[in-house]
Amino acid sequence: MDEVAVGTLGYAILGLLATKPRTGYELAQAMKAPIGYMWTAQHSQIYPELARLQGAGLVTATVIDGPGPRDTKRYTVTEVGLHTLEEWTDSPLTEVARSELMLRVRCLWLLPPERARQFLVTQRRYYEKRQEIYAYEEAAFALVEDEVDDPSSPHFAQYATLRYGIMRINDTIAWFDWLLDRLDSTASPRPRTGLNRAGYEG
Amino acid sequence: MDEVAVGTLGYAILGLLATKPRTGYELAQAMKAPIGYMWTAQHSQIYPELARLQGAGLVTATVIDGPGPRDTKRYTVTEVGLHTLEEWTDSPLTEVARSELMLRVRCLWLLPPERARQFLVTQRRYYEKRQEIYAYEEAAFALVEDEVDDPSSPHFAQYATLRYGIMRINDTIAWFDWLLDRLDSTASPRPRTGLNRAGYEG
DNA sequence: TTGTCCATGTAAAAAGTTACATGATTCG
DNA sequence: CGAATCATGTAACTTTTTACATGGACAA
Numbered sequence: 001m002d003e004v005a006v007g008t009l010g011y012a013i014l015g016l017l018a019t020k021p022r023t024g025y026e027l028a029q030a031m032k033a034p035i036g037y038m039w040t041a042q043h044s045q046i047y048p049e050l051a052r053l054q055g056a057g058l059v060t061a062t063v064i065d066g067p068g069p070r071d072t073k074r075y076t077v078t079e080v081g082l083h084t085l086e087e088w089t090d091s092p093l094t095e096v097a098r099s100e101l102m103l104r105v106r107c108l109w110l111l112p113p114e115r116a117r118q119f120l121v122t123q124r125r126y127y128e129k130r131q132e133i134y135a136y137e138e139a140a141f142a143l144v145e146d147e148v149d150d151p152s153s154p155h156f157a158q159y160a161t162l163r164y165g166i167m168r169i170n171d172t173i174a175w176f177d178w179l180l181d182r183l184d185s186t187a188s189p190r191p192r193t194g195l196n197r198a199g200y201e202g
Numbered sequence: 203m204d205e206v207a208v209g210t211l212g213y214a215i216l217g218l219l220a221t222k223p224r225t226g227y228e229l230a231q232a233m234k235a236p237i238g239y240m241w242t243a244q245h246s247q248i249y250p251e252l253a254r255l256q257g258a259g260l261v262t263a264t265v266i267d268g269p270g271p272r273d274t275k276r277y278t279v280t281e282v283g284l285h286t287l288e289e290w291t292d293s294p295l296t297e298v299a300r301s302e303l304m305l306r307v308r309c310l311w312l313l314p315p316e317r318a319r320q321f322l323v324t325q326r327r328y329y330e331k332r333q334e335i336y337a338y339e340e341a342a343f344a345l346v347e348d349e350v351d352d353p354s355s356p357h358f359a360q361y362a363t364l365r366y367g368i369m370r371i372n373d374t375i376a377w378f379d380w381l382l383d384r385l386d387s388t389a390s391p392r393p394r395t396g397l398n399r400a401g402y403e404g
Numbered sequence: 405t406t407g408t409c410c411a412t413g414t415a416a417a418a419a420g421t422t423a424c425a426t427g428a429t430t431c432g
Numbered sequence: 433c434g435a436a437t438c439a440t441g442t443a444a445c446t447t448t449t450t451a452c453a454t455g456g457a458c459a460a
Contacts, residue, residue: 012305015308015309024411039302043411044451066411068457071411086313089306093303095302097239097240098241103214103217103240104295105359105362107287107291108358110291115292157307160384179362209419225439226441227440243419246442250442270426270428271427
């Protein structure tokens, strides 16, 4: 019940519990799912965090029927937890963008064009697969038409994030095509001149 | 000189050194810069990593003139380092997407519409600022026109990542506008019905 | 009977952030 | 003369990942 600083993972959990009570296992599943391509965590991180949130009085646990040697617990957000989550939602935010894909792309000049091309084609395929999954997810929102248009419904917010994901994927695929095109349509390949090419100061 | 497993940070450093030798300080600067909105690291992480890379024989250090109580060292990739980087560039990749922004958006249904709107407007502004910085960065590529079209030039790869960044920002701004529009144009706000609204099972 | 799913935990290691610490130069 | 920039490092802490560990239910 002490004043404990809640981290992003804690809020990610509270955010999921705000729509319905879940077990730690279900939370772990939700963070694996494609709709959850916004935050991930392993169960080994989730279980201790749930214990901390409970200690801080932000969630409560109820023992329910379940398999295995240990208790199966279903967690619910408390009023305090919900209020904490609300305050966090529009508190100041500065994101640190990390993209290993872009880190790789930045090194593509080191590879022979065919290898670079192969890499891009493979990556593009992953995004195409996700595109299919997202299309499937979007179809599900047709079933809750009314709620999707109601800003006080969790479906409204969920749909907004889904649209963001779909947009991002579409554009990324378009970008892959643009880059693949540029790779193919280039002039005669110049010979590489070692580590630090003369005249390059960028 | 031992076989040390290199992590993403190590490759990010090697990738920067592959275009030109730099000091640890310069690497830290490069990872702060807007063009580096793909990986970030503090100097406290960079200096030990450079020592590790040097120990593994992937970079070499030369002491140069500089201020302060300690040696100023300029690092250069070795042939082994460059080869290691090359192999990593198109090795299998599966990214874990993390977006605190989307995590927040997913909770917007908890806020009164005006507060949600204010949050989105503020976030939109950050992206608009970055848009300006990126436009400035893009202009710089006009100076190296030839290299931008040459797949074996680092400028080609750098430009590709910049285009990706610009595209992402433009789309994100468009998405903010779409969502702001939806927030405004909604029907009469329904009263909230507590934690777990009846009938909601999503 | 072998593997996957359900369900929960701990331990250890790696990666990342924040804070402490030193000292020269240069600009206002 | 004070603040910012250059330049490098360590210590402490938090977060994330990988691995170890248990055991029931159910399907191929």
